[in-house]
Amino acid sequence: MESVPDGSDTVELTIGQAAARLGVTVRTLRHWDEIALAQPSSRSPAGYRLYAAGDLERLRRVIVYRELGMELHAIRSVLDDPADLVDTVLRAQQTQLTDRIRHLSALRDDLARMADAHEHGVLMTAEEQTEVFGPEWNPRWPGEARQRYGNTPQWRQYAERSASRTPADWKVIADATTALDQALAAALDDGVEPGSAEANALVERHREVFAAYFPITREMQVCLGHMYEADPAFAAHYDGVRAGLASWLRCSIDASARAHGIDPESATWR
Template sequence: MYKVKEVADIVGVSVRTLHHYDQIGLLQPESITPAGYRLYTSSNLERLQQILFFKEIGFSLQEIKNVLDQPDFDRKEALKLHKDLLKKKRQRLDDMIHTVDQTIQSLEGGTAMTNEDMFKGFDMKEIEEHQKKYADEVREKYPKETVDQAQAKTSQYTKDDWQNIMEETNEIYGNIAKRMDRDPADPEVQQEVGKWKQFITENFYYCTFEIFRGLADLYVDDPRFTKNIDKHGEGLSQYLRKAMIIYCDNHS
């Protein structure tokens, strides 16, 4: 366990910042001692790392909370995307260092620099485009209207609430995975799919049939969702998509 001052020293943020993150529900400590000391675990530090990554690419604190609190958030895939962005930035820094070296050589009487060489590394266009693509890719998964609804509900959730939500999510996925040998239109499968739609509405946002159908496509179009769902059974994402579409066709 780490006290708030220890976390601040490890990460390089202020104690005041950590207090603020706690107050808005972005990063809550694992526990608070009777004396009022906040105590953090390694899991808390992992979440803080992801918060700082998202901050670096321009996400607001509320946007970060909305994304990290999604049950299907895949930290590993998010880190891979961020690594790509960092590699772009590293290449830019290497180019700028090379430009500085060339400029020094030119000033000392070396070969004159071309205009292109003189400004190599200063062009932020590629990084900005890559950064925007990364940010848009995250944001587009969660339309503003549904994000607002989800935030209104999830902002009140406790750690125990989230634990219950994850357990119920795993239970529903598991129940459907057990029935993958059946037709997706099977009544028991459809009953579980109905539970999933209702679960989303009760815990996050009003899940219309249009949104539910969109989620069905997202589960197979986005490899991060596919990977997370398929942990419960190989090919579950494809099977679930078919079952969800059948459910929408039969009820909408």
């Protein structure tokens, strides 16, 4: 039966043979038969579906239109409606396909930015980073952070946010960080005691500012405070803003944590 040319009106293929020839599943052909989209012309004495050449041609057209992304009801319209309606359906499908291509193109670009953000952290040139974050900023720092924290959930959250940020967005965050540093320094100058209402408000402000990078729990903030004091690079930054600021900030974060029922000595990154 397979040797009969496709153009012959006498060709009759079983559903399995038709599916194999067309590159679709038997289940698909059964579904198209059940919804009367593409039905076999006849059945065998035993009740099995038999597909003639005309049936195969309709099936091929269904497959072509489906590969173009058309819904089955639209395919039915193209195959069965008068010619003057076919043009309308095809033009509408063309518009939908154009919109889909535009959407997929945007999605491709977004995925590329996401991948770049996961790899580099900040999607700005070295010059842009220096302009946004200031002359003390080292453009190598994001790469070093990627090596150190790249396998953590926080890095993934940071990268996901970074992927959608412009230099202007980063400038807002950088300005907020600088303003926070100055507010912390002013509090230290004024003799604000850790655990006081004013110090606790600054600790909350610190958590809000740095939540721009990734969500920060109070326990995570405690860990950050201890790192600010113990890590030479972070300590140099805060003590460069004001001598003793790294220790004052750590003490203030610890005091605020205790007020919320957290023991700073047992706090973990969670």
